[in-house]
Amino acid sequence: MSRNDDGPPALERKRRSWAMDEKRRIVDESLEEGASIAEVARRRDLNTNQLFTWRRRFAACCARCVRHDPAGRTGAVAGGGRGFP
Known part of the structure; x- marks a missing residue:
């Protein structure tokens, strides 16, 4: 295969780079009752698969950040779940 450097x-x-806060807002919007993930993604000019990936990662992060105390209450660990990649 030859290479042509004369063309346009x-x-x-x-x-694009998304700030963590913006990702969180978009994920929260997609989790609202009655929200369509495809519609949220379209409104934000975002690929639907990317939104699904963010949702999975935030869910995994939140699951790691929640602890149970002896009284059976749940609470967030200090740091507020800042381990999201």
Whole structure:
């Protein structure tokens, strides 16, 4: 296969970077009763699969951050779940 450098430059797609707070807001929006994940993703110009991945990761993070005390109450561990990758 030969390479042709005389043609127009290829379009470069840049990855967007989402702040953790923005991810959290989008995930929370998708978890509201009656919310459509596809519609939330479309409104935010986000791939639906990406939103599903964020939801899974936030759920896993929250599960690690919740502790049970001897009285049976649940509470968040200090740090508020800041382990999300």
